Amino acid sequence: MEIRDDAGFFAALDANEEQPYGKARTARAEELVTVAERMGNDENLAWALLRLITAYNYGGESPRTPVPLSRLLGLWDxxxxxxxxQLTHHLxxxxxxxxxxxxxxxxVPLTAIRGYLADMERRYRTAGHSLRPVYQSRFYLARHIGADAxxxxxxxxxxxxxxxxxxxxxxxExxxxxxWLIARGRDADALELLAPTLDGALTCAEEPQVSLATSMLPLVREGSPDRxxxxxxxxxxxxxxxxSTYAAVAEHIEFCALTGNEGRGIEILAEHRAWLARPQSDPSDHSDFLAGVAVxxxxxxxxxxxxxxxxxxxxxGGLGETVERELFEIAARFDARNGNDAVSARVRRRLAAAPVADSLPLxxxxVRVASRAAVDPAATTVSGRGVAELLSYARELDEQGHPRAEAAWRDYAAAARxxxxxxxxxxxxxxxxxxxxxxxxxxxxxxxAAALDRAATGYLAADAPGRAVGAEVRLAMARFRADEPDALALFDAAQVKAGGFLPDDAAPLALVLHHRAIVALAGEAEDADAILTxxxxxGRDHGLRHRQSAALHIRAERALQADRTTDxxxxxxAAITLCREAERPWLACxxxxxxxxxxxxxxxxAAAEADMRAALETAAFYTEPQFPVGHALTMLANAIGAQNRPEDALPFALEAAHVFDDEGDPEMAAACRRGAVGMLFGLGRxxxxxxxxxxxxxxVEEHHGxxxxxxxxxxxxxCLRRLGDTREAARHLAMAAETAVKVADRATQAELAVAAAHxxxxAGMAPQAQAAFGRAIELLRAEGDVRETVRALRAKAWNIASGTDREDPSGVDRAVALxxxxxxxxxxxxxxxxxADEGATMVAVERAGTHHQLAHLLARADRLHPARAAADKAATAYVAVLPEEADGYLDAxxxxxxxxxxxxxxxxxxxxxxxxxxxxxATSxxxxxxxxxxxxxxxxRS
Known part of the structure; x- marks a missing residue:
């Protein structure tokens, strides 16, 4: 559209302000400068130049700002x-x-930059302004060139x-x-300085999102990984x-890299991969981005x-070489301009950063990044004496039944080979x-089963017949789990062999009975109680406390099956005590x-939390490989949440999701994340x-239906609605409501229809909202939910009235009808x-509220007599439900x-x-x- 006058020009400027920063907005800002020049109006040109400077600065082209700024200064001079x-302030x-x-x-030479700084100081002094921005600019220059003093x-x-x-x-600021404080190793001071921004007390166009990025690594270093x-x-x-937040994206990539979330870092890099090939900002910002990627x-x-x-x-490796080559080329250009290696040195320090956490579940x-293969033990030089020590250590752990015994045997075997x-x-x-x-x-x-059969043969060859029986009973268990018909006969044969070691060695028989008890727990034995006894x-008679403990554990599981919780x-x-007395604390997990x-x-x-914490700590300390860590973390989160401590429960729910991801269990991982989302939503996060x-x-859409x-x-x-992202909130809720028609009951359909309508x-989508309210009202009536039906009718009425022109009374009339x-x-x-019943109270409250809202709607439409009448009815209705509805009464x-x-x-x-x-x-x-x-x-007074 051709711009013909000042009104059209400023309308075009304002319209461009509504566009996101980037190439398109900048190009339009440049066009408007040309338009202003053609109009021959200095004020219009000044405004156009100001808007162009802003577009350059936030659109990744800040090096281009000196040209329009110089023109603006010329106009001023x-x-x-x-x-x-207003124009003077913007200048x-x-x-x-x-x-x-x-x-x-x-x-750009340093002499030119210092010249601009001197001119800036002169202008600020002449105009009587504080020199705070001048000193800030001098700080940026000195920091950049590495002049510490x-x-x-x-x-x-x-x-x-x-x-x-x-x-x-x-x-x-x-x-x-x-x-600067972070660069000097003063994380705590930096976080204290950022606290008002991080807590939401200070905001602007770039904040708090940029400070959130800056704070992440210092928080981990200061012991606040959850924050x-x-x-x-x-x-x-x-x-x-x-x-406009180029460097902050790099800080998120770097944070992921240094907290064991390399896979997440790859995903963020993939979303911004185009920035590698086509820099979106100036060399300094692009260098920051490349450095985060290089880390x-x-x-x-x-x-x-x-x-x-x-x-x-x-x-x-290949991408890293390319990125670092470009990164150090940019740094070399700055070093040449500055006459020192300060910029390159900063880059080297950043790239040498060590991880701040092995794993911080997000x-x-x-995607999980597979670790490179461990160093081949065969490449390690081990003395003969060292091998003997490894063998002795493995035997010691094996005799204890220690969970690390397997690893010790493997270490010894690798060293011997x-x-x-x-x-x-x-x-x-x-x-x-x-x-x-x-x-x-x-x-x-x-x-x-085949491996266990070979193991039994191997134990016999090693003159360890008792252990051979152990392998045979595990073979029987494998056959049982595979539903093989000969499994129980194998148990019988193993038990006969194990009995032959009595009275000198009860361990083989105890192992057989332990496995038979497990089978009994599955309901496959009529004499379960006898086996457990x-x-x-x-175990008691032969000093095998860990087997005695196992019997009590299995008996407890049978008690739970019969709902005998206290037993x-x-x-x-008692089982936990026996594990500790047996000096096998890992078995208490x-x-x-x-x-x-x-x-x-x-x-x-509270007691449940203490137990699960103890179980997890014990399993981690003794490296218990079969312990269900993910489920334990989930249950720990539930126990803490049941004590109304969602903030404490949250890290465990997230860690559980991380564990299930590693274990390849997406359903449990998704369930944990849903639980975490519920906690976050309840916390207002x-x-x-x-x-x-x-x-x-x-x-979820792909795999969970x-x-x-x-x-x-x-x-x-x-969540998005509470965040103020109304369009996206409406989109997701409307889609959920559509899906509910196919998969949910009527009550759920109604609840979602109401949420989507609101x-x-x-989002200002009045026609769609009215249709959604209509659908919700229909469903709520079918459910017999009077209160929600009334509230939906009122909401629909407000939706109609809010879009009504005062010149056209029909919209208000339709709202009043609702x-x-x-x-x-x-x-x-x-x-x-x-x-006296609850329904009567509900009716009274909703009637008062309906008259009350109607009064406000009529007052806004300047229909004062009916508005007063409605307010009067509201106040009268509220009297019946005082003092609980005092706020409504006072307002009416x-x-x-x-x-x-x-x-x-x-x-x-x-x-x-x-x-x-x-x-x-007073009466109420x-x-x-x-x-x-x-x-x-x-x-x-009046």
């Missing part, structure tokens, strides 16, 4: 009288950007100077000050793909080797047995795990909840409600009184109304009547 107060504001813009281009001096002058209207916003994770989840959503690629090489595939056509599903020595036959049998057990656990029953007594707790407590569940059933979540849901939704997808969209829509209303419909709905419900009275006093010029009636209301409040025990009293006094 020639005709300062043509600049009003001096934009002067602050010149130093950073010029610093970011290595081809000058940097400190400028930093202190910056902080000491007065803040006036031209100072950067407090949040932005604090961020840059914090970054760091929260800042990643909150912050990344706000910086993704935005060139990630170095970690990937360290973890998975240089041939690790990052993208389909790219390896970590709650997001990401490395020296060309024969491996001890017992060791070979033990390793083969361990292989068989692992195969059975993985469901490979036939292969596992025999195992318990054998189960007693047996488990599972009874602790089960007792925790029992104590949850007994409504003692909507941005984090939304981040997890956005990552989870595609997987429409009902689960509906639930995730519902939750995501509610979201569509928030309020009348709501009142009829309540009248119908009242006939079925007794005077004030509304009616204000209409009378200021709209209808009936002040005596308003005074009388207020006097009556004050008496009602309502003391918060300040607003009524103030209005009464105001009417007296």
């Amino acid at each position: 020639e005709h300062p009288e043509g600049f009003d107060e 001096f504001w934009d002067l602050k950007w010149i130093t950073s813009s010029l610093l970011s281009v290595p081809e 000058e940097t400190t001096e400028a930093f202190e002058a910056w902080l000491a100077a007065d803040r006036d209207r031209l100072a950067d916003c407090d949040a932005c 604090r961020r840059e000050q914090a970054r 760091a994770r929260a800042h990643h989840l909150r912050g990344y959503r706000s910086v993704r793909g935005k060139v 990630l690629l170095r970690r990937l090489v360290a973890v998975g080797g240089p041939e690790l595939v990052v993208f389909e056509d790219t390896t970590a 709650g997001l599903r990401s 490395a020296l060309g020595q024969d491996v001890d036959p017992f060791a070979l049998a033990a390793i083969t047995e361990a292989d068989g057990i692992e195969l059975v656990e993985e469901g490979e029953f036939a292969a596992g 025999e195992l318990h007594d054998l 189960a707790e007693v047996d488990l407590s 599972r009874p602790l795990f089960l007792r925790s569940q029992v104590r949850m059933r007994l409504a003692d979540p 909507d941005a984090e909840a939304a981040a997890i849901l956005e990552e989870l939704l595609p997987e 429409p009902e689960h997808a509906m639930q995730e969209r519902w939750a995501l829509g509610l 979201a569509l209303d928030d 309020f009348a419909e709501a009142l009829r709905e309540l009248a119908g419900a009242e006939t079925g409600a007794g005077a 009275v004030q509304l009616a009184a204000r209409i009378e006093a200021f709209g209808l010029d009936e002040r005596p009636a308003a005074v009388t109304r207020l006097d009556v209301a004050l008496k009602v409040c 025990g309502i003391t918060a009547v300040e607003e009524l009293t103030e209005l009464r006094e105001e009417l007296d």
Whole structure:
């Protein structure tokens, strides 16, 4: 559209302001400068140049700002009288950007930058402004060139100077000050400086999202990994793909690289891969981005080797070389300009950063980076004596039944082979047995049984017949789990052999009885109690406390099957004590795990938490390989959550999801994430909840079916609505409502239809909202839910009225008709409600609320007489439900009184109304009547 006058020009400027920063907005800003030049109006040109400077600065082209800024200064110097107060303020504001813009281009000489700084200082002094922005710019220059003394001096002058209207916003200043402190190793001081921004007290166009990114690594180093994770989840959503927060994206990549989340780092890099080939900002910003990427690629090489595939056509090593080559080329350009290696040195320090955490679960599903193969033990030189020591150590652990015994046997065998020595036959049998057990656990029953058969033969060859029986009973268990018909006969044969070692060695028989008890627990033996008693007594009589403990553990499981919870707790407590007395504390993991569940059933979540913590700590300390860590973490989160401590429970839910990801159990991982989302939503941490849901939704849609997808969209829509992202909230809730029609019951359909209608209303999509409210009303009526039907009718009425032009009364009339419909709905419900029951109270509250809202709607439409009548009815209706509905009563009275006093010029009636209301409040025990009293006094004065 051709711009013909000033009004059209400024309308075009304002329209461009609504566009996102980037190439398109910048191109339009340049066009408008040309338009302003053609119009020959200096004021128009000044505004166009200001908007172009802003587009350059936030659109990744800040090095181009000096040209329009110089033109703007020329206009000011020639005709300062043509600049009003607002234009003048913008001119001096934009002067602050010149130093950073010029610093970011290595081809601009330092002398030119210092010249601009001197000119900036002169102009600020002449205009009488604080020199705080000047000192800030001097700080940027000194920091960039590595002049430590000058940097400190400028930093202190910056902080000491007065803040006036031209100072950067407090949040932005604090961020840059914090970054300098972080570079000097002062993480705690930096976080203290950032605290108001991180807590939401300070905000601006770039904050808090950029400070969230800056704070993540310092938080981990200072021992607050949970806050760091929260800042990643909150912050990344706000910086993704935005060139104005170029460096913050790199900080998120670097954070992932240094916290064991390399897979997540790859995903973020993939979303911004185009930035590698086509820099979106100046050399300085691009260097920051490349440095964050280089940190990630170095970690990937360290973890998975240089041939690790990052993208389909790219390896970590190859891409890392390319990125670092470009990175150091840019640094060299800056060094040449600056006359030192300060920039290159900073890059080298950043790339040498060590991980700050082995693994910090983020709650997001990401690709797992496979670690490179461990160093081949055969390549390790081990002395003969060392091999003997390894063999002795393995035997010691094996005799204890220690969970690390298997690893010890393997270490010994590898060392022996490395020296060309024969491996001890017992060791070979033990390793083969361990292989068989692992195969059975993985469901490979036939292969596992074959390995266990070989192990039994190996033990016999090693003159260990008792251990051979152990391998045979495990073989029988493998056959049992595979539903083989000969399994029970194999148990019988093993038990006969084991009995032959008595009375000298009861261990083989105890192992057989232990496995038979497990079979009995599955309901495959009629004499289960007898087997458990025999195992318990054998363990007691022969000093095998760990087998005695096992009998009690299994008996506790049988008690739980029979709902004898208290008996189960007693047996488990005794089992735990026996494990410790046997000096095999690692065996206490599972009874602790089960007792925790029992104590949850007994409504003692604090004791359940203590047990599960103890189980996890014991399993981790002794490296218990079969312990169900993911389930334990999930149950620990549940126990803590049951004590109303969701913030404490959250890290365990997220860690559980991480564990299930590693174990290849996506359903449990998704369930844990859903639980975490519920905690976050309850804590009001909507941005984090939304981040997890956005990552989870595609997987749920692909693998978990429409009902689960509906639930995730519902939750995501509610999060986004609370975050103010109304369009996206409406989209997700509307899609969830559509799915609900196919997969959900009528009550759920109704609830989702209401949520979608409200979201569509928030987003300004009136026709869609009205249709959604209509559908919701239909469903709610079918459900017989009077209260929600009335509320939906009122919401639909407001939706219609809010889009009505005052010149057209039909919209208000339709809204009033809906309020009348709501009142009829309540009248119908009242006939079925007794005077004292809950239904009657609901009807009274909703009737009062309906009159009350109708009064406000009519007042907004300047229909004052019916508005007063509705407010009067509301106040009268509220009296029946005082003091609980005191807020509604007080507002209705004030509304009616204000209409009378200021709209209808009936002040005596308003005074009388207020006097009556004050008496009602006194009678009802309502003391918060300040607003009524103030209005009464105001009417007296007038």
